[in-house]
Amino acid sequence: MYLHGDAEWLDAAARLAIRARPLSRPNPSVGAIIVRDGRVQGRGWTKAGGRPHAEAVALAQAGPNAAGATLYTTLEPCAHASPRGPTCADLCSAAELKRAVIGLEDPDPRTAGSGIARLVAAGVAVTVLDRPPVRSSLAGYLCRARYGRPHVTLKLATSLDGCIALENGESRWITGEDARRHVHSRRAMADAILVGGETWRTDRPSLDVRLPGLKARSPRRLVLTRKAAPGGIEAIGSPSGIHQLGDVQYLYVEGGAQTAAAFLQGDLVDTLHLYQAPVLIGAGRQALGDIGLSDLAAAHERWAVSDSRQLGSDRFTAYERIRSA
Template sequence: MAAPADTDREWMAAAARLAMRARPLCRPNPGVGALLVSGEGSPRVAARGWTREGGRPHAEAVALDGYADGGATGMTLYVTLEPCAHASKRGRACCDVVADARPARVVIGQRDPDPRTAGEGIARLEREGIEVALLDDPASAASLADYFTLRSRGRPRVTLKLALSLDGCIALADGTSRWITGEAARAHVHAMRARHDAILVGGATWRADRPRLDVRLPGLGERSPRRLVLTRGVQPDGVTVINEPAAIADLEGALSLYVEGGAGAAAAFLSADLVDELHLYRAPVMIGDGLRALGSLGLGGAEGLESAHGRWQRGMSCRLGSDMFTAYQRIR
């Protein structure tokens, strides 16, 4: 039989997966997941919730809808982020909503760094006599990585995507790049686009290809991200221009940014150390004298090579048709 701590982490992992349904429509609020679990001998999910479009209602309020005035007595609420302690014009503070429902326990994946909550949500529940467990759970942390990056670094979390040949090229020498990877990998890229608030390409890529930068998966068109171009030229219609990578700190309401190309934009974000996650799609083709995936990163000599080590940690890897996908997280 699983220990209570193990059981809590299993339920929390389920809540973290549920939180993914919130992104990116919940912006500017974080995507949070909540599960209300009943029963001690054979626990079951009584209700579930995730942050809704525009950031309200919050996940706890959705899960506890219909459980006010002590309706959750004896149950356990699992929530990936500490319930908020501040009311707004759009809804009550979640810790008050939870307190009214009177669950026996509240298990929280991560403490909220928002100074309006920052431990006060937990303290208020405990003052109401509700048992609280804070897990510092890695699955919850991963699901909230965009929000934590914005809070700690003052900018959206950046994912850089590169689709490469085996020899590190993104296109033929004449610029032809359609298509290096196969259909399954391209569908995976569209799913990644649907998870991000904004998407960016460099000015050269925009002028050469006029990419649509939307989500073309059935039922997910509404999740197409805001389009950005990194350029010092004239602003194209329908897109937002930024002149340098650091300007992403001024993107209002964006928690996550997906950088798709080309080599100059990729190198600019890497050189500025603004890439938090790297997505590599590698196709089983050899191009030879083609366009390289990256421009100069300013590394030189033995010291430069030494500084390139220890920056990236390998994450998930899987096969997509004949292509390979690997994610790397920046070690900070």
Template sequence: MIAPAGDDARWMAAAVAIGERGRGVTAPNPAVGCVIVRDGCVIGRGWTQPGGRPHAEAVALAQAGSVADATVFVTLEPCAHDSARGPACADLLVAAGPARVVVALVDPDERTAGRGIARLREAGIVVYVGCGAAGATASLAGFLMRQRAGRPHVTLKLATSLDGRIALADGSSRWITGDRSRAHAHLERARCDMILVGGGTLRIDAPRLDVRIDGLADRSPRRAVLTRGAVPAGWERVAAPEAVAGLDGVDSLLVEGGAGAAAAFLRAGLVDRLLLYRAPILIGDGQAALGDIGLGALDDAHGRWRLAGARMLGSDRLEVYERA
């Protein structure tokens, strides 16, 4: 029996959620999620494993055993290219023979780019494409940006007071936001491939930039500093925002400040997403969140950002903006 199409969105959402588990440890491979459903029950699920292999479909198929009459939900088109590290997922699926495959996004990787879907259809498998595309696009943002623009997807995190300050005039910034905001920010760290701060922040705050959440400590990403100078051991050097395009294995970058580094990425047009944590406090005189972002006139500031989500974190509010 083929799973009713009315539930497709729900199952794809589950596949996206499963795929999230690989975020931050699969680049340059995408963190794909896969759920296999028969008679309304999940019989297999998988996500791209650390380092990029096995792929999500391979994991889910191994778990499911027989997939006769089942539907496979996968957040990205199954790959069509063989690799020394494993067979093409499209071939695995053809061999397994599910009734139907539902795909959220066509793989922009030119080695696949529709060939995976074509191979499934040639084998007589019903393939639906586009279900849950918005969720999958958000989850795979790093991979998609690298494929389409040849650079990482960049998130800028700001943690400010209501009046946009990130520190008092004397530099003290512990703490503006509360425990729950900081825990959420650590989870965002775990989801990216590299965290970057400015040279001043490194010198003054000496941030660890690790993931201080139980069970996720091994997800602490690579650390970089925006500087033309020398960097300490354990840190990588990024000479200019544009240089992030050349960072191997970095498809998602989190810029954590300070004001100069944040402004440099904005000035370069290289911020795709804003994470704005705001505490219900006023600071007054203090350090601004951003330096010069190259804005010439107020009109040019409008229409650039779209509110993509918001939630309370204790008494703080998180807003997520995406490039409009």
């Protein structure tokens, strides 16, 4: 049963879930809010290392006030046994909740549907409410479940005419400080960051997070190359190698034109982050190499704007890939 306000509370839980990214790995980043009589009784998000889960944190905050309340959680409460504690489905059942509004059924076969069934058996009225903010907050987890790979964000910093460097290779700095700080904030939300071999050999980028308070959030470093990787960085022989990255849910790609083209041609990019500086370069190095497009009609209506903002003198636009169901 859908009630007025359910969507808003669930969207709020999705915003909480983002706080868990990427520290929740290998578990998904989940957000949960417990509401009774229009007031928040408890809230939580998945903690570092994947435990405790969001629902457990919210229930601990709510205490006895959870009885008769509504739980809003972005993902179906877990129902599979773990040596690290009771399942969230059991915790929720014992709390005597009145309702549970769940964003998505868990694709993990160990829980898929059984968490919901356990709540219903305990007398909890369950509503599954699929919301875009929920799917966005779980993008990495859902990508791993559906495609067996991390969610990939491709970042490009270009001039107005689509160049990423001068003809001689000089590229520092096309964009300004505000844009670069924003890039570092995106790096802090990734499990791993990847550049191409040429970028690594030419620029030796540090690929870390250099924002106050977030330096410890620097992601795992990868380079796309068939050659031996230097110390402190891992080699991936081809874009398809990202399927072997284990618990990586979010991959941030900062490669040059050939690396960007390889990921696009392999249909491996889910989100595009474009930073455009208000400069013209002319005969420079283009942002993309050949992506194998032979039919112009195939280039249309494949990306949708999800965010757009001014960062100092530069323009940031995020695009989400439009995929068929």
